[in-house]
Amino acid sequence: MAKILIKNAEIITMNPQDEQFKGDILIENDKIIAIGSDLYEPKLDKIIDATNRVVIPGFIQTHIHLCQTLFRGKGDDLELMDWLKRRIWPLEAAHDEESIYYSALLGIGELIQSGTTSIVDMETVHHTDYAFQAIASSGIRALSGKVMMDKGNEVPKPLQETTYGSIMKSVNLMEKWDMFDGGRIKYAFSPRFVVSCTEELLREVSSLSEKYNVFVHTHASENKGEISIVEQETGMRNVVYLDHLGLANERLILAHCVWLDEEEKRIIKEKKVHVSHCPGSNLKLASGIAEIPSLLDDQICVSLGADGAPCNNNLDMFNEMRLAALIQKPEHGPTAMDAKTVFKMATIGGAKAIGMANEVGSIEVGKKADLAILNLNDLHMYPSYDVDTISRIVYSATRADVETTIVNGKVLMENRILKTIDKNTIMYEANIAIKRLLTRIPKLTSIS
Ligand code: GUN
Ligand code: FE
Numbered sequence: 169m170a171k172i173l174i175k176n177a178e179i180i181t182m183n184p185q186d187e188q189f190k191g192d193i194l195i196e197n198d199k200i201i202a203i204g205s206d207l208y209e210p211k212l213d214k215i216i217d218a219t220n221r222v223v224i225p226g227f228i229q230t231h232i233h234l235c236q237t238l239f240r241g242k243g244d245d246l247e248l249m250d251w252l253k254r255r256i257w258p259l260e261a262a263h264d265e266e267s268i269y270y271s272a273l274l275g276i277g278e279l280i281q282s283g284t285t286s287i288v289d290m291e292t293v294h295h296t297d298y299a300f301q302a303i304a305s306s307g308i309r310a311l312s313g314k315v316m317m318d319k320g321n322e323v324p325k326p327l328q329e330t331t332y333g334s335i336m337k338s339v340n341l342m343e344k345w346d347m348f349d350g351g352r353i354k355y356a357f358s359p360r361f362v363v364s365c366t367e368e369l370l371r372e373v374s375s376l377s378e379k380y381n382v383f384v385h386t387h388a389s390e391n392k393g394e395i396s397i398v399e400q401e402t403g404m405r406n407v408v409y410l411d412h413l414g415l416a417n418e419r420l421i422l423a424h425c426v427w428l429d430e431e432e433k434r435i436i437k438e439k440k441v442h443v444s445h446c447p448g449s450n451l452k453l454a455s456g457i458a459e460i461p462s463l464l465d466d467q468i469c470v471s472l473g474a475d476g477a478p479c480n481n482n483l484d485m486f487n488e489m490r491l492a493a494l495i496q497k498p499e500h501g502p503t504a505m506d507a508k509t510v511f512k513m514a515t516i517g518g519a520k521a522i523g524m525a526n527e528v529g530s531i532e533v534g535k536k537a538d539l540a541i542l543n544l545n546d547l548h549m550y551p552s553y554d555v556d557t558i559s560r561i562v563y564s565a566t567r568a569d570v571e572t573t574i575v576n577g578k579v580l581m582e583n584r585i586l587k588t589i590d591k592n593t594i595m596y597e598a599n600i601a602i603k604r605l606l607t608r609i610p611k612l613t614s615i616s
Contacts, residue, residue, distance in 0.1 A: 170195075174223060228284070234271060236478050238602045251478075281584075288312075288385055289312035307575050309536075316338060331369045352576050361388065363394055374414040384421070424444070443469065449480055472488045489562045
């Protein structure tokens with residue numbers, strides 16, 4: 169099958185020695201099979217000349233909602249529970265199969281354009297098959313699952329599900345999509361957050377996750393209002409409650425974790441729970457600033473995610489890296505969250521979070537070929553002389569500097585041209601889909 173040689177690149181490996189050097193990368197099928205200088209291979213399908221280019225491990229975003237991409241601009245300037253009740257839940261309730269499909273493709277196109285090669289995605293209650301189809305055809309690597317929500321106030325009728333129905337639907341999707349395309353796609357059980365889930369559902373998710381060795385992806389301790397609802401209902405803090413139900417382990421990815429107390433931090437550390445830090449979303453929803461330096465001091469695995477388009481409003485890892493670094497500095501000083509720490513979170517940190525540190529997250533022989541090629545030859549990147557390349561990427565680069573994106577050895581974007589997604593069709597269909605979707609919620613006058 170396909171053999172690709174990337175020539176003359178500056179390679180930021182993110183391997184355990186943090187090596188950076190000029191060289192070539194040889195890809196065969198889905199894997200990197202050689203890294204070195206002047207690599208030669210007689211039967212190549214493609215040569216990419218990466219002279220004056222930087223090759224990095226593709227970004228891994230551990231908290232995304234592809235189903236919400238169509239809602240970009242529809243949830244501005246609200247705080248979490250209002251944002252959910254007044255905007256996001258009614259919008260999700262009005263989705264159809266086609267709108268889910270185009271919402272997912274729109275998001276995936278943006279992610280590939282900005283160098284993201286793996287995502288952890290949370291869908292909505294219905295039509296998740298169509299998101300998986302978009303993921304499958306686009307070539308991106310993903311852990312995804314239908315959201316589970318069998319309880320809650322002011323949840324629109326179409327999003328209300330029974331405990332049994334939610335579990336059956338999740339298991340059916342898992343059986344169909346987990347390990348699809350050789351494991352490029354994996355299933356993740358996705359209870360929305362404690363506020364939306366019964367104890368029975370969460371206990372069942374815990375045992376299914378263990379039985380099938382499948383990840384659990386949920387939101388926790390994002391917002392003070394959310395925490396007080398959980399405390400009123402359970403008498404416990406979020407993470408303590410999740411641990412009480414058997415969910416705190418190395419298969420759990422918790423988005424946000426802005427307001428953890430010491431006991432919650434201890435549980436996360438001891439049980440090796442993964443934290444997905446979403447700085448853009450946390451600022452825009454006025455949730456707060458997560459205490460990431462202290463989590464990192466405790467050796468907790470922290471990775472990054474843009475969250476959904478209506479609470480960011482981008483799916484761009486360059487934004488998240490820059491914010492992750494800058495927001496800590498006023499409180500913790502200028503050396504807190506340096507560029508390298510943040511770049512690690514965006515690459516190998518994400519790989520650890522999804523249990524794939526041996527397969528993705530760094531450029532090493534034997535790993536999957538999930539790469540982004542950056543062209544940093546523009547005014548905003550200069551002077552380059554004697555400037556650390558990771559500093560240039562984290563503090564100065566933008567998504568427009570990503571030239572080529574490769575996932576599983578397949579070129580998904582080359583010279584800024586998307587190969588598996590027709591950009592103009594998606595933009596056209598996205599507008600039609602949201603227009604049709606909005607006609608289903610006429611009572612929502614607050615939706616602009
Ligand atoms: N908490 C529960 N649901 C959501 C969601 O869709 N987005 C965010 N940011 N937080 C949530
Ligand atoms: Fe979210």
